[in-house]
Amino acid sequence: MYERFFQKLNESVDLTSAEKEIITHHLQPKRLRKKQYLLQAGDVCKAIAFVEKGALREYSVDENGNEHVLQFALEGWLISDLYSFITGEPATYNIDALDDCELVLLTKSAQDEILKKVPKFETYTSMQITGAYLAMQKRVNAMISLSPEQRYQNFINLYPNIARRVPQHMVASYLGLSPETLSRIRKRIATAR
Amino acid sequence: MYERFFQKLNESVDLTSAEKEIITHHLQPKRLRKKQYLLQAGDVCKAIAFVEKGALREYSVDENGNEHVLQFALEGWLISDLYSFITGEPATYNIDALDDCELVLLTKSAQDEILKKVPKFETYTSMQITGAYLAMQKRVNAMISLSPEQRYQNFINLYPNIARRVPQHMVASYLGLSPETLSRIRKRIATAR
DNA sequence: AAAAAGCATTGATTTAAATCAATCGTTCGG
DNA sequence: CCGAACGATTGATTTAAATCAATGCTTTTT
Structure with missing residues:
Protein backbone atom coordinates (compact mmCIF):
# COMPACT_ATOMS: atom_id res chain seq x y z
CA MET A 1 0.00 0.00 0.00
CA LEU A 146 6.63 34.98 -22.62
CA SER A 147 3.95 35.32 -25.26
CA PRO A 148 0.88 33.11 -24.94
CA GLU A 149 2.20 30.84 -27.65
CA GLN A 150 5.58 30.53 -25.95
CA ARG A 151 3.88 29.82 -22.66
CA TYR A 152 1.91 27.01 -24.23
CA GLN A 153 5.01 25.52 -25.87
CA ASN A 154 6.79 25.78 -22.56
CA PHE A 155 3.88 24.07 -20.83
CA ILE A 156 3.74 21.08 -23.14
CA ASN A 157 7.50 20.66 -22.92
CA LEU A 158 7.37 20.77 -19.16
CA TYR A 159 4.21 18.73 -18.64
CA PRO A 160 3.43 16.66 -21.72
CA ASN A 161 1.51 14.17 -19.61
CA ILE A 162 -0.79 16.83 -18.19
CA ALA A 163 -1.48 18.18 -21.65
CA ARG A 164 -2.49 14.68 -22.69
CA ARG A 165 -4.79 14.03 -19.78
CA VAL A 166 -6.74 17.15 -19.01
CA PRO A 167 -9.29 19.03 -21.12
CA GLN A 168 -7.78 21.71 -23.24
CA HIS A 169 -9.87 24.49 -21.81
CA MET A 170 -8.36 23.79 -18.40
CA VAL A 171 -4.88 24.12 -19.83
CA ALA A 172 -6.02 27.43 -21.30
CA SER A 173 -7.22 28.49 -17.88
CA TYR A 174 -3.93 27.44 -16.29
CA LEU A 175 -2.11 29.60 -18.84
CA GLY A 176 -4.43 32.55 -18.35
CA LEU A 177 -5.98 32.27 -21.82
CA SER A 178 -9.47 31.83 -23.21
CA PRO A 179 -10.21 28.37 -24.66
CA GLU A 180 -10.70 29.91 -28.10
CA THR A 181 -7.30 31.55 -28.02
CA LEU A 182 -5.57 28.32 -27.07
CA SER A 183 -7.39 26.49 -29.83
CA ARG A 184 -6.14 29.04 -32.35
CA ILE A 185 -2.62 28.89 -30.98
CA ARG A 186 -2.61 25.13 -31.46
CA LYS A 187 -3.88 25.52 -34.97
CA ARG A 188 -1.15 28.02 -35.75
CA ILE A 189 1.50 25.69 -34.35
CA ALA A 190 0.13 22.68 -36.22
CA THR A 191 0.02 24.41 -39.61
CA ALA A 192 3.42 26.04 -39.11
CA ARG A 193 5.19 22.75 -39.65
CA MET B 1 25.51 44.70 13.68
CA LEU B 146 -7.44 39.54 -12.17
CA SER B 147 -7.54 42.37 -14.69
CA PRO B 148 -4.45 44.56 -14.99
CA GLU B 149 -6.20 47.27 -12.99
CA GLN B 150 -7.15 44.85 -10.23
CA ARG B 151 -3.62 43.50 -10.16
CA TYR B 152 -2.25 46.98 -9.68
CA GLN B 153 -4.73 47.76 -6.91
CA ASN B 154 -3.84 44.48 -5.29
CA PHE B 155 -0.16 45.29 -5.57
CA ILE B 156 -0.37 48.70 -3.92
CA ASN B 157 -2.48 47.26 -1.13
CA LEU B 158 0.00 44.48 -0.56
CA TYR B 159 3.20 46.47 -1.01
CA PRO B 160 2.51 50.19 -0.58
CA ASN B 161 6.13 50.76 0.42
CA ILE B 162 7.48 49.18 -2.75
CA ALA B 163 5.13 51.26 -4.88
CA ARG B 164 6.49 54.35 -3.15
CA ARG B 165 10.16 53.49 -3.59
CA VAL B 166 10.65 51.95 -7.00
CA PRO B 167 10.20 53.50 -10.46
CA GLN B 168 6.76 52.99 -11.86
CA HIS B 169 7.94 51.25 -14.99
CA MET B 170 9.46 48.53 -12.82
CA VAL B 171 6.15 48.02 -11.10
CA ALA B 172 4.61 47.75 -14.56
CA SER B 173 7.19 45.13 -15.46
CA TYR B 174 6.50 43.22 -12.24
CA LEU B 175 2.80 43.20 -13.14
CA GLY B 176 3.45 42.14 -16.72
CA LEU B 177 2.30 45.46 -18.21
CA SER B 178 3.87 48.12 -20.42
CA PRO B 179 4.77 51.36 -18.64
CA GLU B 180 2.24 53.25 -20.75
CA THR B 181 -0.56 50.95 -19.75
CA LEU B 182 0.22 51.32 -16.06
CA SER B 183 0.34 55.08 -16.44
CA ARG B 184 -3.13 55.04 -18.00
CA ILE B 185 -4.46 52.71 -15.33
CA ARG B 186 -3.27 55.11 -12.65
CA LYS B 187 -4.89 57.99 -14.45
CA ARG B 188 -8.16 56.09 -14.66
CA ILE B 189 -8.03 55.28 -10.95
CA ALA B 190 -7.17 58.86 -10.01
CA THR B 191 -9.99 60.43 -11.99
CA ALA B 192 -12.52 57.82 -10.91
CA ARG B 193 -12.67 59.32 -7.43
C1' DA C 1 25.53 75.48 -15.23
C1' DA C 2 24.69 72.83 -19.08
C1' DA C 3 23.95 68.52 -21.14
C1' DA C 4 22.31 64.07 -20.88
C1' DA C 5 19.73 60.40 -19.19
C1' DG C 6 15.85 58.60 -17.04
C1' DC C 7 11.05 58.64 -16.25
C1' DA C 8 6.08 59.52 -16.67
C1' DT C 9 2.59 61.08 -19.45
C1' DT C 10 -0.26 61.59 -23.49
C1' DG C 11 -1.91 60.80 -28.18
C1' DA C 12 -2.43 58.00 -32.47
C1' DT C 13 -2.21 53.53 -34.40
C1' DT C 14 -1.64 48.67 -34.59
C1' DT C 15 -2.18 44.19 -32.87
C1' DA C 16 -3.75 40.42 -30.37
C1' DA C 17 -6.76 38.44 -27.33
C1' DA C 18 -11.55 38.34 -25.44
C1' DT C 19 -16.08 37.89 -26.42
C1' DC C 20 -20.17 36.49 -28.86
C1' DA C 21 -22.15 33.03 -31.51
C1' DA C 22 -22.78 28.89 -34.09
C1' DT C 23 -21.54 24.15 -35.40
C1' DC C 24 -19.93 19.55 -34.87
C1' DG C 25 -18.35 15.55 -32.64
C1' DT C 26 -18.00 12.84 -28.50
C1' DT C 27 -19.06 11.02 -24.20
C1' DC C 28 -22.05 10.54 -20.46
C1' DG C 29 -26.25 9.62 -18.06
C1' DG C 30 -31.07 8.31 -18.01
C1' DC D 1 -30.33 3.81 -27.45
C1' DC D 2 -31.38 8.51 -27.24
C1' DG D 3 -30.98 13.15 -25.55
C1' DA D 4 -28.24 16.20 -23.05
C1' DA D 5 -24.00 18.04 -21.64
C1' DC D 6 -19.39 18.86 -22.68
C1' DG D 7 -15.52 20.15 -25.46
C1' DA D 8 -13.12 21.87 -29.39
C1' DT D 9 -13.20 24.52 -33.36
C1' DT D 10 -14.16 28.33 -36.39
C1' DG D 11 -15.85 32.88 -37.80
C1' DA D 12 -17.17 37.77 -36.91
C1' DT D 13 -16.81 41.56 -33.86
C1' DT D 14 -15.36 44.15 -29.95
C1' DT D 15 -12.11 45.51 -26.66
C1' DA D 16 -7.96 46.37 -24.42
C1' DA D 17 -3.22 46.41 -24.33
C1' DA D 18 1.15 47.01 -27.00
C1' DT D 19 3.61 49.79 -29.80
C1' DC D 20 5.25 53.98 -31.89
C1' DA D 21 6.17 58.63 -31.15
C1' DA D 22 6.58 63.02 -29.04
C1' DT D 23 6.84 66.11 -25.02
C1' DG D 24 7.99 67.86 -20.55
C1' DC D 25 9.85 67.18 -16.14
C1' DT D 26 13.30 65.73 -12.89
C1' DT D 27 17.51 63.87 -11.56
C1' DT D 28 22.32 62.74 -12.68
C1' DT D 29 26.47 63.48 -14.72
C1' DT D 30 30.10 66.12 -16.52
Whole structure:
Protein backbone atom coordinates (compact mmCIF):
# COMPACT_ATOMS: atom_id res chain seq x y z
CA MET A 1 0.00 0.00 0.00
CA TYR A 2 1.02 3.61 -0.65
CA GLU A 3 3.58 2.35 -3.15
CA ARG A 4 4.02 5.54 -5.07
CA PHE A 5 4.09 7.60 -1.94
CA PHE A 6 7.00 5.66 -0.48
CA GLN A 7 8.70 5.52 -3.82
CA LYS A 8 8.65 9.32 -3.98
CA LEU A 9 9.58 9.68 -0.35
CA ASN A 10 12.54 7.40 -0.96
CA GLU A 11 13.88 9.84 -3.51
CA SER A 12 14.36 12.40 -0.73
CA VAL A 13 15.05 10.32 2.35
CA ASP A 14 16.39 6.89 3.23
CA LEU A 15 14.03 5.14 5.60
CA THR A 16 14.21 1.91 7.56
CA SER A 17 11.23 -0.36 7.33
CA ALA A 18 10.45 0.46 10.94
CA GLU A 19 10.22 4.11 10.03
CA LYS A 20 8.05 3.31 7.06
CA GLU A 21 5.81 1.39 9.39
CA ILE A 22 5.43 4.40 11.66
CA ILE A 23 4.66 6.70 8.78
CA THR A 24 2.17 4.29 7.23
CA HIS A 25 0.36 4.26 10.50
CA HIS A 26 -0.37 7.96 10.27
CA LEU A 27 -1.53 8.04 6.68
CA GLN A 28 -5.03 7.49 5.46
CA PRO A 29 -6.17 6.38 2.06
CA LYS A 30 -8.98 8.17 0.28
CA ARG A 31 -10.82 7.45 -2.92
CA LEU A 32 -12.45 10.16 -4.96
CA ARG A 33 -14.80 9.79 -7.89
CA LYS A 34 -14.41 11.98 -10.92
CA LYS A 35 -15.83 15.47 -10.28
CA GLN A 36 -15.87 15.05 -6.50
CA TYR A 37 -14.36 17.76 -4.35
CA LEU A 38 -11.37 17.12 -2.20
CA LEU A 39 -11.65 20.66 -0.87
CA GLN A 40 -14.10 23.48 -1.29
CA ALA A 41 -13.22 27.14 -0.85
CA GLY A 42 -14.49 28.23 2.54
CA ASP A 43 -13.75 24.92 4.21
CA VAL A 44 -10.54 24.38 6.10
CA CYS A 45 -7.94 22.26 4.35
CA LYS A 46 -7.42 19.43 6.80
CA ALA A 47 -4.88 17.38 4.89
CA ILE A 48 -2.22 17.39 2.26
CA ALA A 49 -3.07 14.84 -0.42
CA PHE A 50 -0.58 12.69 -2.29
CA VAL A 51 -1.85 11.36 -5.60
CA GLU A 52 -1.40 7.58 -5.92
CA LYS A 53 -3.63 7.44 -8.94
CA GLY A 54 -5.77 9.85 -10.92
CA ALA A 55 -5.69 13.57 -11.61
CA LEU A 56 -6.93 16.63 -9.80
CA ARG A 57 -7.04 20.35 -10.25
CA GLU A 58 -6.87 23.25 -7.84
CA TYR A 59 -8.67 26.40 -8.89
CA SER A 60 -10.06 29.71 -7.74
CA VAL A 61 -13.37 31.23 -8.71
CA ASP A 62 -13.42 34.94 -9.47
CA GLU A 63 -16.14 37.52 -8.88
CA ASN A 64 -17.77 36.65 -12.21
CA GLY A 65 -17.87 32.98 -11.38
CA ASN A 66 -15.09 32.06 -13.76
CA GLU A 67 -12.74 29.30 -12.73
CA HIS A 68 -8.97 29.70 -12.89
CA VAL A 69 -6.76 26.64 -12.66
CA LEU A 70 -3.88 27.24 -10.29
CA GLN A 71 -2.48 23.77 -10.40
CA PHE A 72 -2.85 20.24 -11.68
CA ALA A 73 -1.78 17.16 -9.78
CA LEU A 74 -1.10 13.77 -11.33
CA GLU A 75 0.35 10.60 -9.86
CA GLY A 76 3.21 11.34 -7.55
CA TRP A 77 2.22 14.95 -6.86
CA LEU A 78 1.06 16.61 -3.69
CA ILE A 79 -1.93 18.89 -3.57
CA SER A 80 -3.53 21.05 -0.90
CA ASP A 81 -4.44 24.60 -0.04
CA LEU A 82 -1.25 25.02 1.93
CA TYR A 83 -2.13 28.36 3.46
CA SER A 84 -5.36 26.99 4.84
CA PHE A 85 -3.62 23.81 5.97
CA ILE A 86 -0.99 25.71 7.91
CA THR A 87 -3.11 28.46 9.40
CA GLY A 88 -6.46 26.74 9.78
CA GLU A 89 -8.11 29.61 7.92
CA PRO A 90 -10.83 28.83 5.36
CA ALA A 91 -9.45 27.76 2.01
CA THR A 92 -9.51 30.16 -0.92
CA TYR A 93 -9.10 27.45 -3.50
CA ASN A 94 -11.14 24.46 -4.61
CA ILE A 95 -9.70 21.07 -5.40
CA ASP A 96 -11.60 18.45 -7.36
CA ALA A 97 -10.97 15.19 -9.15
CA LEU A 98 -10.59 15.12 -12.93
CA ASP A 99 -10.63 11.31 -12.85
CA ASP A 100 -11.31 8.67 -10.27
CA CYS A 101 -8.52 9.08 -7.76
CA GLU A 102 -6.67 7.20 -5.09
CA LEU A 103 -5.12 9.55 -2.59
CA VAL A 104 -3.00 9.35 0.51
CA LEU A 105 -3.92 11.92 3.12
CA LEU A 106 -1.58 13.47 5.62
CA THR A 107 -3.33 15.54 8.27
CA LYS A 108 -1.70 18.21 10.37
CA SER A 109 -1.59 16.06 13.47
CA ALA A 110 -0.29 13.10 11.49
CA GLN A 111 2.45 15.30 10.13
CA ASP A 112 3.36 16.50 13.63
CA GLU A 113 3.49 12.93 14.91
CA ILE A 114 5.61 11.73 12.04
CA LEU A 115 8.03 14.62 12.45
CA LYS A 116 8.35 13.82 16.10
CA LYS A 117 9.08 10.15 15.51
CA VAL A 118 10.91 10.40 12.19
CA PRO A 119 12.69 13.75 12.04
CA LYS A 120 14.13 12.89 8.65
CA PHE A 121 10.64 13.41 7.28
CA GLU A 122 11.33 17.13 7.52
CA THR A 123 13.79 16.75 4.64
CA TYR A 124 11.03 15.47 2.40
CA THR A 125 8.71 18.29 3.36
CA SER A 126 11.24 21.01 2.80
CA MET A 127 12.41 19.56 -0.50
CA GLN A 128 8.83 19.46 -1.70
CA ILE A 129 8.13 23.02 -0.72
CA THR A 130 11.37 24.26 -2.23
CA GLY A 131 10.56 22.52 -5.49
CA ALA A 132 7.07 23.98 -5.45
CA TYR A 133 8.44 27.46 -4.87
CA LEU A 134 10.91 27.20 -7.72
CA ALA A 135 8.22 25.92 -10.05
CA MET A 136 5.91 28.80 -9.13
CA GLN A 137 8.69 31.28 -9.68
CA LYS A 138 9.34 29.89 -13.13
CA ARG A 139 5.67 30.14 -13.89
CA VAL A 140 5.55 33.78 -12.83
CA ASN A 141 8.54 34.47 -15.00
CA ALA A 142 6.80 32.80 -17.92
CA MET A 143 3.66 34.86 -17.31
CA ILE A 144 5.50 38.17 -17.40
CA SER A 145 8.07 37.41 -20.07
CA LEU A 146 6.63 34.98 -22.62
CA SER A 147 3.95 35.32 -25.26
CA PRO A 148 0.88 33.11 -24.94
CA GLU A 149 2.20 30.84 -27.65
CA GLN A 150 5.58 30.53 -25.95
CA ARG A 151 3.88 29.82 -22.66
CA TYR A 152 1.91 27.01 -24.23
CA GLN A 153 5.01 25.52 -25.87
CA ASN A 154 6.79 25.78 -22.56
CA PHE A 155 3.88 24.07 -20.83
CA ILE A 156 3.74 21.08 -23.14
CA ASN A 157 7.50 20.66 -22.92
CA LEU A 158 7.37 20.77 -19.16
CA TYR A 159 4.21 18.73 -18.64
CA PRO A 160 3.43 16.66 -21.72
CA ASN A 161 1.51 14.17 -19.61
CA ILE A 162 -0.79 16.83 -18.19
CA ALA A 163 -1.48 18.18 -21.65
CA ARG A 164 -2.49 14.68 -22.69
CA ARG A 165 -4.79 14.03 -19.78
CA VAL A 166 -6.74 17.15 -19.01
CA PRO A 167 -9.29 19.03 -21.12
CA GLN A 168 -7.78 21.71 -23.24
CA HIS A 169 -9.87 24.49 -21.81
CA MET A 170 -8.36 23.79 -18.40
CA VAL A 171 -4.88 24.12 -19.83
CA ALA A 172 -6.02 27.43 -21.30
CA SER A 173 -7.22 28.49 -17.88
CA TYR A 174 -3.93 27.44 -16.29
CA LEU A 175 -2.11 29.60 -18.84
CA GLY A 176 -4.43 32.55 -18.35
CA LEU A 177 -5.98 32.27 -21.82
CA SER A 178 -9.47 31.83 -23.21
CA PRO A 179 -10.21 28.37 -24.66
CA GLU A 180 -10.70 29.91 -28.10
CA THR A 181 -7.30 31.55 -28.02
CA LEU A 182 -5.57 28.32 -27.07
CA SER A 183 -7.39 26.49 -29.83
CA ARG A 184 -6.14 29.04 -32.35
CA ILE A 185 -2.62 28.89 -30.98
CA ARG A 186 -2.61 25.13 -31.46
CA LYS A 187 -3.88 25.52 -34.97
CA ARG A 188 -1.15 28.02 -35.75
CA ILE A 189 1.50 25.69 -34.35
CA ALA A 190 0.13 22.68 -36.22
CA THR A 191 0.02 24.41 -39.61
CA ALA A 192 3.42 26.04 -39.11
CA ARG A 193 5.19 22.75 -39.65
CA MET B 1 25.51 44.70 13.68
CA TYR B 2 23.01 42.78 11.55
CA GLU B 3 20.21 44.31 13.66
CA ARG B 4 17.41 43.78 11.21
CA PHE B 5 18.59 40.33 10.36
CA PHE B 6 18.43 39.14 13.94
CA GLN B 7 15.21 41.00 14.52
CA LYS B 8 13.63 39.07 11.66
CA LEU B 9 15.24 35.83 12.70
CA ASN B 10 13.86 36.34 16.16
CA GLU B 11 10.34 36.34 14.75
CA SER B 12 10.81 32.69 13.73
CA VAL B 13 13.21 31.29 16.30
CA ASP B 14 14.30 32.00 19.86
CA LEU B 15 18.05 32.16 20.09
CA THR B 16 20.50 32.43 22.94
CA SER B 17 23.20 35.03 22.65
CA ALA B 18 25.72 32.21 22.23
CA GLU B 19 23.78 30.98 19.23
CA LYS B 20 23.58 34.48 17.81
CA GLU B 21 27.31 34.68 18.24
CA ILE B 22 27.82 31.53 16.22
CA ILE B 23 25.54 32.70 13.46
CA THR B 24 27.11 36.16 13.32
CA HIS B 25 30.42 34.50 12.81
CA HIS B 26 29.25 32.94 9.56
CA LEU B 27 27.65 36.00 8.05
CA GLN B 28 29.35 38.60 5.97
CA PRO B 29 28.31 42.18 5.37
CA LYS B 30 28.26 43.64 1.90
CA ARG B 31 27.61 47.13 0.62
CA LEU B 32 26.29 47.79 -2.83
CA ARG B 33 26.03 51.08 -4.66
CA LYS B 34 22.93 51.96 -6.61
CA LYS B 35 22.88 50.14 -9.99
CA GLN B 36 25.54 47.62 -8.97
CA TYR B 37 24.91 43.96 -9.56
CA LEU B 38 24.60 41.52 -6.72
CA LEU B 39 24.26 38.72 -9.26
CA GLN B 40 24.42 38.47 -13.02
CA ALA B 41 22.69 35.79 -15.04
CA GLY B 42 25.28 33.20 -16.01
CA ASP B 43 27.22 33.49 -12.77
CA VAL B 44 26.58 31.10 -9.92
CA CYS B 45 24.61 32.50 -7.01
CA LYS B 46 27.00 32.04 -4.13
CA ALA B 47 24.93 33.54 -1.34
CA ILE B 48 21.50 34.42 -0.12
CA ALA B 49 21.31 38.12 0.68
CA PHE B 50 19.36 39.68 3.50
CA VAL B 51 18.56 43.35 3.04
CA GLU B 52 19.54 45.46 6.03
CA LYS B 53 19.07 48.67 4.12
CA GLY B 54 18.21 49.65 0.59
CA ALA B 55 16.23 48.08 -2.25
CA LEU B 56 16.98 45.56 -4.96
CA ARG B 57 15.29 43.91 -7.87
CA GLU B 58 15.60 40.48 -9.42
CA TYR B 59 14.82 40.26 -13.11
CA SER B 60 15.15 38.18 -16.22
CA VAL B 61 16.05 39.39 -19.69
CA ASP B 62 14.10 37.91 -22.59
CA GLU B 63 15.21 37.16 -26.14
CA ASN B 64 14.43 40.75 -27.20
CA GLY B 65 16.51 42.19 -24.42
CA ASN B 66 13.52 43.31 -22.39
CA GLU B 67 13.79 43.13 -18.63
CA HIS B 68 11.09 41.52 -16.51
CA VAL B 69 11.02 42.12 -12.78
CA LEU B 70 10.47 38.92 -10.90
CA GLN B 71 10.87 40.33 -7.44
CA PHE B 72 11.69 43.34 -5.34
CA ALA B 73 13.47 43.21 -2.01
CA LEU B 74 13.37 45.94 0.61
CA GLU B 75 14.67 46.03 4.19
CA GLY B 76 14.01 42.75 5.96
CA TRP B 77 13.67 40.68 2.78
CA LEU B 78 15.83 37.90 1.42
CA ILE B 79 16.92 37.76 -2.18
CA SER B 80 18.81 35.26 -4.29
CA ASP B 81 18.55 33.05 -7.32
CA LEU B 82 17.58 30.09 -5.20
CA TYR B 83 17.83 27.49 -7.93
CA SER B 84 21.37 28.53 -8.73
CA PHE B 85 22.24 28.73 -5.05
CA ILE B 86 21.04 25.21 -4.37
CA THR B 87 22.28 23.46 -7.49
CA GLY B 88 25.38 25.48 -8.31
CA GLU B 89 24.10 25.93 -11.87
CA PRO B 90 24.52 29.34 -13.53
CA ALA B 91 21.87 31.82 -12.51
CA THR B 92 19.04 32.69 -14.88
CA TYR B 93 18.18 35.92 -13.10
CA ASN B 94 19.97 39.17 -12.46
CA ILE B 95 19.88 41.04 -9.17
CA ASP B 96 20.87 44.67 -8.86
CA ALA B 97 20.60 47.52 -6.39
CA LEU B 98 17.92 50.18 -6.83
CA ASP B 99 19.50 52.21 -4.03
CA ASP B 100 22.67 52.03 -2.04
CA CYS B 101 22.35 48.84 -0.03
CA GLU B 102 23.64 47.18 3.07
CA LEU B 103 23.34 43.42 2.82
CA VAL B 104 24.06 40.41 4.94
CA LEU B 105 25.35 37.45 2.94
CA LEU B 106 24.84 33.83 3.80
CA THR B 107 26.87 31.45 1.68
CA LYS B 108 26.12 27.79 1.17
CA SER B 109 28.93 26.64 3.44
CA ALA B 110 27.95 29.20 6.07
CA GLN B 111 24.42 27.88 5.96
CA ASP B 112 25.63 24.31 6.35
CA GLU B 113 27.81 25.26 9.30
CA ILE B 114 25.04 27.18 11.00
CA LEU B 115 22.59 24.34 10.53
CA LYS B 116 25.10 21.95 12.04
CA LYS B 117 25.69 24.10 15.09
CA VAL B 118 22.24 25.67 15.46
CA PRO B 119 19.66 23.24 14.12
CA LYS B 120 16.87 25.64 15.02
CA PHE B 121 18.02 27.76 12.12
CA GLU B 122 16.24 25.27 9.88
CA THR B 123 12.94 26.62 11.19
CA TYR B 124 13.78 30.08 9.92
CA THR B 125 14.77 28.74 6.53
CA SER B 126 11.68 26.66 6.06
CA MET B 127 9.36 29.42 7.24
CA GLN B 128 10.92 31.78 4.75
CA ILE B 129 10.61 29.38 1.88
CA THR B 130 7.03 28.52 2.75
CA GLY B 131 6.12 32.19 2.89
CA ALA B 132 7.83 32.78 -0.43
CA TYR B 133 5.93 29.90 -2.01
CA LEU B 134 2.58 31.14 -0.76
CA ALA B 135 3.32 34.63 -2.03
CA MET B 136 4.26 33.29 -5.46
CA GLN B 137 1.10 31.22 -5.57
CA LYS B 138 -1.00 34.29 -4.82
CA ARG B 139 0.79 36.16 -7.52
CA VAL B 140 0.10 33.44 -10.07
CA ASN B 141 -3.52 33.46 -9.06
CA ALA B 142 -3.62 37.22 -9.54
CA MET B 143 -2.01 36.89 -12.96
CA ILE B 144 -4.58 34.42 -14.23
CA SER B 145 -7.68 35.77 -12.53
CA LEU B 146 -7.44 39.54 -12.17
CA SER B 147 -7.54 42.37 -14.69
CA PRO B 148 -4.45 44.56 -14.99
CA GLU B 149 -6.20 47.27 -12.99
CA GLN B 150 -7.15 44.85 -10.23
CA ARG B 151 -3.62 43.50 -10.16
CA TYR B 152 -2.25 46.98 -9.68
CA GLN B 153 -4.73 47.76 -6.91
CA ASN B 154 -3.84 44.48 -5.29
CA PHE B 155 -0.16 45.29 -5.57
CA ILE B 156 -0.37 48.70 -3.92
CA ASN B 157 -2.48 47.26 -1.13
CA LEU B 158 0.00 44.48 -0.56
CA TYR B 159 3.20 46.47 -1.01
CA PRO B 160 2.51 50.19 -0.58
CA ASN B 161 6.13 50.76 0.42
CA ILE B 162 7.48 49.18 -2.75
CA ALA B 163 5.13 51.26 -4.88
CA ARG B 164 6.49 54.35 -3.15
CA ARG B 165 10.16 53.49 -3.59
CA VAL B 166 10.65 51.95 -7.00
CA PRO B 167 10.20 53.50 -10.46
CA GLN B 168 6.76 52.99 -11.86
CA HIS B 169 7.94 51.25 -14.99
CA MET B 170 9.46 48.53 -12.82
CA VAL B 171 6.15 48.02 -11.10
CA ALA B 172 4.61 47.75 -14.56
CA SER B 173 7.19 45.13 -15.46
CA TYR B 174 6.50 43.22 -12.24
CA LEU B 175 2.80 43.20 -13.14
CA GLY B 176 3.45 42.14 -16.72
CA LEU B 177 2.30 45.46 -18.21
CA SER B 178 3.87 48.12 -20.42
CA PRO B 179 4.77 51.36 -18.64
CA GLU B 180 2.24 53.25 -20.75
CA THR B 181 -0.56 50.95 -19.75
CA LEU B 182 0.22 51.32 -16.06
CA SER B 183 0.34 55.08 -16.44
CA ARG B 184 -3.13 55.04 -18.00
CA ILE B 185 -4.46 52.71 -15.33
CA ARG B 186 -3.27 55.11 -12.65
CA LYS B 187 -4.89 57.99 -14.45
CA ARG B 188 -8.16 56.09 -14.66
CA ILE B 189 -8.03 55.28 -10.95
CA ALA B 190 -7.17 58.86 -10.01
CA THR B 191 -9.99 60.43 -11.99
CA ALA B 192 -12.52 57.82 -10.91
CA ARG B 193 -12.67 59.32 -7.43
C1' DA C 1 25.53 75.48 -15.23
C1' DA C 2 24.69 72.83 -19.08
C1' DA C 3 23.95 68.52 -21.14
C1' DA C 4 22.31 64.07 -20.88
C1' DA C 5 19.73 60.40 -19.19
C1' DG C 6 15.85 58.60 -17.04
C1' DC C 7 11.05 58.64 -16.25
C1' DA C 8 6.08 59.52 -16.67
C1' DT C 9 2.59 61.08 -19.45
C1' DT C 10 -0.26 61.59 -23.49
C1' DG C 11 -1.91 60.80 -28.18
C1' DA C 12 -2.43 58.00 -32.47
C1' DT C 13 -2.21 53.53 -34.40
C1' DT C 14 -1.64 48.67 -34.59
C1' DT C 15 -2.18 44.19 -32.87
C1' DA C 16 -3.75 40.42 -30.37
C1' DA C 17 -6.76 38.44 -27.33
C1' DA C 18 -11.55 38.34 -25.44
C1' DT C 19 -16.08 37.89 -26.42
C1' DC C 20 -20.17 36.49 -28.86
C1' DA C 21 -22.15 33.03 -31.51
C1' DA C 22 -22.78 28.89 -34.09
C1' DT C 23 -21.54 24.15 -35.40
C1' DC C 24 -19.93 19.55 -34.87
C1' DG C 25 -18.35 15.55 -32.64
C1' DT C 26 -18.00 12.84 -28.50
C1' DT C 27 -19.06 11.02 -24.20
C1' DC C 28 -22.05 10.54 -20.46
C1' DG C 29 -26.25 9.62 -18.06
C1' DG C 30 -31.07 8.31 -18.01
C1' DC D 1 -30.33 3.81 -27.45
C1' DC D 2 -31.38 8.51 -27.24
C1' DG D 3 -30.98 13.15 -25.55
C1' DA D 4 -28.24 16.20 -23.05
C1' DA D 5 -24.00 18.04 -21.64
C1' DC D 6 -19.39 18.86 -22.68
C1' DG D 7 -15.52 20.15 -25.46
C1' DA D 8 -13.12 21.87 -29.39
C1' DT D 9 -13.20 24.52 -33.36
C1' DT D 10 -14.16 28.33 -36.39
C1' DG D 11 -15.85 32.88 -37.80
C1' DA D 12 -17.17 37.77 -36.91
C1' DT D 13 -16.81 41.56 -33.86
C1' DT D 14 -15.36 44.15 -29.95
C1' DT D 15 -12.11 45.51 -26.66
C1' DA D 16 -7.96 46.37 -24.42
C1' DA D 17 -3.22 46.41 -24.33
C1' DA D 18 1.15 47.01 -27.00
C1' DT D 19 3.61 49.79 -29.80
C1' DC D 20 5.25 53.98 -31.89
C1' DA D 21 6.17 58.63 -31.15
C1' DA D 22 6.58 63.02 -29.04
C1' DT D 23 6.84 66.11 -25.02
C1' DG D 24 7.99 67.86 -20.55
C1' DC D 25 9.85 67.18 -16.14
C1' DT D 26 13.30 65.73 -12.89
C1' DT D 27 17.51 63.87 -11.56
C1' DT D 28 22.32 62.74 -12.68
C1' DT D 29 26.47 63.48 -14.72
C1' DT D 30 30.10 66.12 -16.52
